[in-house]
Amino acid sequence: MTQPPASPPSLYAAREPIFPKRVKGTFRTLKWWIMGVTLAIYYLTPWIRWDRGPNLPDQAVLIDLAGRRFYFLWIEIWPHEFYFVAGLLIMAGLGLFLFTSALGRVWCGYTCPQTVWTDLFILVERWIEGDRNARVRLWNADWSLRKVRLRVTKWAVWFLIALATGGAWVFYFADAPTLAGQLLTFSAPLVAYSTILILAATTFVFGGFMREQVCNYMCPWPRIQAAMMDESTLTVAYRHWRGEPRGKHRKAEGADQLGDCIDCMACVNVCPAGIDIRDGQQMECITCALCIDACDEIMERIGKPRGLIDYLALSDEEAETQGAKPRPIWQHVLRPRTILYTSMWSLIGVALVYALFIRSDIDLTVEPVRNPQFVTLSDGAVRNTYTLRIRNLTADDRDFRVMLTSDEILRIDVETDGPVANHVTVPANETMQARIYVIARPDDPAADAVTTDLRLWVEDVETDDRAGVSTIFNGKG
Amino acid sequence: MADNKDIDEATGTDTTGHDWDGIKELNNPLPRWWLWCFYGTIVWGVAYTIAYPAWPLVNSATAGLLGYSTRAEVAEQIAEVEAQNAEVAAVLASADLSTLSPDDPAHRYGVAGGASVFLANCSQCHGAGAAGVQAGGYPNLLDDAWLWGGSLEDIEYTVRHGIRNDTDPDARWSEMPVFGDILSDEEIGQTVEYVLALSGQDHDAALAEQGLVLFEEQCTACHGDAGEGIRDLGAPTLNDAIWLYGGDRETITETITYSRFGVMPAWGPRLDEDEIKAVTLYLHQLGGGE
Numbered sequence: 001m002t003q004p005p006a007s008p009p010s011l012y013a014a015r016e017p018i019f020p021k022r023v024k025g026t027f028r029t030l031k032w033w034i035m036g037v038t039l040a041i042y043y044l045t046p047w048i049r050w051d052r053g054p055n056l057p058d059q060a061v062l063i064d065l066a067g068r069r070f071y072f073l074w075i076e077i078w079p080h081e082f083y084f085v086a087g088l089l090i091m092a093g094l095g096l097f098l099f100t101s102a103l104g105r106v107w108c109g110y111t112c113p114q115t116v117w118t119d120l121f122i123l124v125e126r127w128i129e130g131d132r133n134a135r136v137r138l139w140n141a142d143w144s145l146r147k148v149r150l151r152v153t154k155w156a157v158w159f160l161i162a163l164a165t166g167g168a169w170v171f172y173f174a175d176a177p178t179l180a181g182q183l184l185t186f187s188a189p190l191v192a193y194s195t196i197l198i199l200a201a202t203t204f205v206f207g208g209f210m211r212e213q214v215c216n217y218m219c220p221w222p223r224i225q226a227a228m229m230d231e232s233t234l235t236v237a238y239r240h241w242r243g244e245p246r247g248k249h250r251k252a253e254g255a256d257q258l259g260d261c262i263d264c265m266a267c268v269n270v271c272p273a274g275i276d277i278r279d280g281q282q283m284e285c286i287t288c289a290l291c292i293d294a295c296d297e298i299m300e301r302i303g304k305p306r307g308l309i310d311y312l313a314l315s316d317e318e319a320e321t322q323g324a325k326p327r328p329i330w331q332h333v334l335r336p337r338t339i340l341y342t343s344m345w346s347l348i349g350v351a352l353v354y355a356l357f358i359r360s361d362i363d364l365t366v367e368p369v370r371n372p373q374f375v376t377l378s379d380g381a382v383r384n385t386y387t388l389r390i391r392n393l394t395a396d397d398r399d400f401r402v403m404l405t406s407d408e409i410l411r412i413d414v415e416t417d418g419p420v421a422n423h424v425t426v427p428a429n430e431t432m433q434a435r436i437y438v439i440a441r442p443d444d445p446a447a448d449a450v451t452t453d454l455r456l457w458v459e460d461v462e463t464d465d466r467a468g469v470s471t472i473f474n475g476k477g
Numbered sequence: 478m479a480d481n482k483d484i485d486e487a488t489g490t491d492t493t494g495h496d497w498d499g500i501k502e503l504n505n506p507l508p509r510w511w512l513w514c515f516y517g518t519i520v521w522g523v524a525y526t527i528a529y530p531a532w533p534l535v536n537s538a539t540a541g542l543l544g545y546s547t548r549a550e551v552a553e554q555i556a557e558v559e560a561q562n563a564e565v566a567a568v569l570a571s572a573d574l575s576t577l578s579p580d581d582p583a584h585r586y587g588v589a590g591g592a593s594v595f596l597a598n599c600s601q602c603h604g605a606g607a608a609g610v611q612a613g614g615y616p617n618l619l620d621d622a623w624l625w626g627g628s629l630e631d632i633e634y635t636v637r638h639g640i641r642n643d644t645d646p647d648a649r650w651s652e653m654p655v656f657g658d659i660l661s662d663e664e665i666g667q668t669v670e671y672v673l674a675l676s677g678q679d680h681d682a683a684l685a686e687q688g689l690v691l692f693e694e695q696c697t698a699c700h701g702d703a704g705e706g707i708r709d710l711g712a713p714t715l716n717d718a719i720w721l722y723g724g725d726r727e728t729i730t731e732t733i734t735y736s737r738f739g740v741m742p743a744w745g746p747r748l749d750e751d752e753i754k755a756v757t758l759y760l761h762q763l764g765g766g767e
Binding site for chain 1: 488604605606608617619620621622714717718719762764
């Protein structure tokens, strides 16, 4: 700050390439497991079969856009039941609130697809080009046959993974074995190929080249999360009071004045976000905890206690600097805020499960004909017309009895009935429209009243399951 | 102004000079790529107005070099749909409605298409819901009372030839005399009381008794002995709850005194064969078909 710069500084910063080093430890192992499980779920789910009988698809998880159905194991969601999906999204949102207030950006660090696929791509990179030092050398080296060979191999493997990723996506929307056959014989719909290519391209570019820039510049979630964290939220942090002043030369004069940090840069070298955790909490940190593993390994080797870098809350750092003892993790996780989120989350979950169990496999809507509101018949009777939409959510044809209940005397007459009067047959998995007439005789009060309340019912002839809708009868009044 | 530039220290760009609480807005030039896109849209816009119909003239508008027209596009789409329906429409046009099964595609096509034919051609008088307009004497087509018959055959005939029109010699025809010229006001009053009695409404029993004599003399020939109406003559039933023009004392008096003469055009020359059959099927299933 002595001299103003001669030329204005550039406001643009080019990306610094990052070469994360291989690391071993508790969190790395946990991340390997999470990566394996999440990827397996993603790639394999469409191939799980589920027998639903002859009329329905036998894919366990299927989003049938053309048929407007969502199949999930034994659950089948119709468009009018989309609130289940909305409920799940709300639960997902609350779940993220909960995890963020307790554990900070734990979603980013462990389960975000961007993190998982980037991790996978870095793994491939390490297999082909070697660990950090080899990669740095290769990066700085001039182009040679070897460099071209390694680069092309790496990109090819990346691209195959990307292709498989896009490929797995489309299997959620069609019968997987059929579509796979079509894809291989080039007879699949164009939209399948274009979807695969677009998703392959985004996977390839995001996982291979953009990596942490996606989190830093594109993703809104880290910014939202930052607003949900507080001083008790656990994040990955460096025990400043213990590590500083840092120093390499342990045998030099005045070494006993130094802190535990030997400035070995292990934490920096393994960081996939390319930051130095010792600078404190930073925007770029996804709390993947790899620096904890790296540092613990070093601490063990030099005979110091683990946890120089650790899951810590901001309040811990202050308290520990003042000399307080480290607080157990459960005290951070169990707080009114997290308990509140958990109870809201469970409440919605229980409500959804309840709704799932009480939902009927018959659905009835009634649309009264309003033009005209009523028709007078030659004997003076008054007739109202209603259009019923009866939905049969099962895989079998069903016979329904159409009935009405009312305090007044009303007669029902189903126009589109079958061989038995006032019975309709609704085909499996379909919605049927039936027009019905409700008639009040001339001397019945309903004929002269303005409106009369009534309830229309459909009842399954075999099971006696029923669905009812309240509506009104318009009289001459 | 040129010597008055306010250069921002950090970026070296001049500012607009506007100052909000010490914050100044940089006067950066527009990005080159943005500017070129902007020019591009101007060129595109001009080219568009040349290629497509755009500029309004006195009576029309410029047609555009590509000769595009939304109206032509609609005509094309209509022709496409008609071509798709040609087969089923032909089946319907040559079908005998009384033997056409409700499950036949031609029947379903007729009911659905008939609704459109009705809305376009019939709803002006009979109402969009086919409930008729009593004030105008346009019959309700939903109920179970038919002046000229409610079978498929009768409905088809009525639609094709119409009622009391000058254009079709086969039109249904009947004419009620103007009784104002035949009976005195007193006699008409007595007849009205009898007609009220026939349909079970409040009436003066003494006058109705005298009206019975007049009714037997003047009305039974067309309306039947008990006022049950005669379909061949299009003479309405008088002993039911349905009235074409209204069943109160005043309206019946008006009807008897001045008569009524409702006209319906013949639709045979105006509609295609399949349209006539379609609207017949539609009307028949509205709740009153016989």
